Amino acid sequence: MPQTPPDPSDTTILGSAEGLGEEETVTKSSHEATRKSSKKLPVYTTGKSSFQAWRTDLSEAFSSWTTWTRIAIMDISSRHRRFLLGGLWVPLGMAIFVFALGYVYSYLRNHEYAEFTPYLAASMIFWTIIHSSVTQGMSLFSSMGRHIETVRLPFHYYVLKKTFELVYTALLTSPIYIICVIAFGVQISSSFFLLLPALLIYITSSFSTLILIGLLSLRLRDIQEPISNFMRLMFLVTPVIWMVSSGASSKRAIFVDYNPFFHYLEIARAPLLGYYPTLTNWGVAGAMCVGILILSSLLMIKWRSKIHYWV
Numbered sequence: 648m649p650q651t652p653p654d655p656s657d658t659t660i661l662g663s664a665e666g667l668g669e670e671e672t673v674t675k676s677s678h679e680a681t682r683k684s685s686k687k688l689p690v691y692t693t694g695k696s697s698f699q700a701w702r703t704d705l706s707e708a709f710s711s712w713t714t715w716t717r718i719a720i721m722d723i724s725s726r727h728r729r730f731l732l733g734g735l736w737v738p739l740g741m742a743i744f745v746f747a748l749g750y751v752y753s754y755l756r757n758h759e760y761a762e763f764t765p766y767l768a769a770s771m772i773f774w775t776i777i778h779s780s781v782t783q784g785m786s787l788f789s790s791m792g793r794h795i796e797t798v799r800l801p802f803h804y805y806v807l808k809k810t811f812e813l814v815y816t817a818l819l820t821s822p823i824y825i826i827c828v829i830a831f832g833v834q835i836s837s838s839f840f841l842l843l844p845a846l847l848i849y850i851t852s853s854f855s856t857l858i859l860i861g862l863l864s865l866r867l868r869d870i871q872e873p874i875s876n877f878m879r880l881m882f883l884v885t886p887v888i889w890m891v892s893s894g895a896s897s898k899r900a901i902f903v904d905y906n907p908f909f910h911y912l913e914i915a916r917a918p919l920l921g922y923y924p925t926l927t928n929w930g931v932a933g934a935m936c937v938g939i940l941i942l943s944s945l946l947m948i949k950w951r952s953k954i955h956y957w958v
Contacts, residue, residue, distance in 0.1 A: 701948045708803035715808035723812060737819045745771055745823055752888060763890065765827035769919040770887045772820050773849065773912055779813050780853040781878055784860030785871045792958035802947070802954055806861070810854045824919060834921040841924065845915040845932075852911070852936045858943040862950055865957040885909055907935050 708715075727734050749764035756763075788795065791805055827833060864871050882888075885908045903909050910931035917924040 697948050697951065701944075701951055704801040704951065705803050708801040708807050711801075711804060712807070715804055716811055719808045719812045719815065723815060734819065737816060738822050741771060741775075741820045742823050742826070748888065756889065758890065761831040765824070765831055765833045765920060766890060766916070767888060768823045768827050769916040770912060772817055772824065773915045774882070774885075774887045774908075775820070776813050776817050776849055776853060777908060777911060778878055778882065779816075780856040781860055782875060783809060783813075784857040785864040785874060787857055787861035788865050788954055788958055795955055795958050802951060803858075806854060806857050809857055810850065813853055814850060833919075836921045838918045838921060838923045840918070842915060842918040845918065845924075848932055848936045849911075849915065852932075852939060855936070855940040855943040858947055859939060862943070862946045862954075865954065866950065881906075881908055885912070887912065907931055911935070 723737075724734060727736055730736055732739065745768045746764060749760060749767050752758065752767070753760040753763045787805060787809055788802070794800075795802075795805075828835065860874070864874075884902050885906055886903060891903055891909075904927075910928045913928040914924045914932050917928070
């Protein structure tokens with residue numbers, strides 16, 4: 648007996664898949680908000696050129712910012728719904744990792760604990776954004792396949808929602824840095840104001856990286872495992888859990904100077920630690936940001952009409 652296709656108006660069948668292919672059931676109110684907003688938003692905008700359809704999709708997604716920000720917060724809250732401490736586990740888990748690893752590495756590498764721990768805290772806050780933009784981008788569209796097929800929303804809606812989730816999660820872990828400033832006496836200088844353009848680069852890069860990795864993972868499913876292994880390797884070779892000064896000068900270039908992840912980290916980490924990023928840091932990070940944005944936009948223009956067939 649043939650199965651009856653799901654009714655798009657039935658909000659109980661809609662789920663939000665977060666992480667690497669892991670599905671979670673979101674609150675019914677968030678589905679209701681998504682369904683109501685989707686009535687005003689076209690999905691495929693047929694009859695237009697690829698560029699016009701992409702531009703319409705992008706503008707419609709930005710115009711629904713109240714919807715995807717609210718639902719993103721609901722999704723984050725729902726992950727810790729049955730936990731005793733709830734959302735406090737986000738900063739608490741990071742704090743345990745930072746202070747424990749800071750103690751161990753400061754002992755093994757002969758670093759001052761008061762110097763290394765704030766460095767590690769700042770590094771982990773921003774590395775989490777970089778890492779999550781890549782790894783969660785691999786399942787951005789594929790995990791939302793049923794949602795894309797049943798709910799009329801712009802594709803950029805999912806990208807903006809995930810970008811907001813990553814930035815919001817980073818903000819939840821920011822108290823760790825504040826504790827380090829108070830406990831270890833980190834000197835705040837005028838370089839702190841450079842954090843604002845750094846955050847702009849991070850948000851733009853996260854948005855474009857999610858699109859780029861999401862589309863490539865849909866088209867070429869085999870790249871997901873190599874990308875995951877690559878990010879694990881880069882976490883070890885990038886100065887995240889080790890300081891630049893601890894590396895040999897002859898090996899500095901390959902792990903630091905020629906490593907774009909280091910420059911991304913440095914433009915945000917340096918202002919938090921009281922010193923200025925170099926022009927090279929800004930140049931590499933800015934060039935990478937613009938390059939990824941252009942490439943992801945071109946791919947979205949070309950492949951946007953095929954996404955609903957690939958999910």
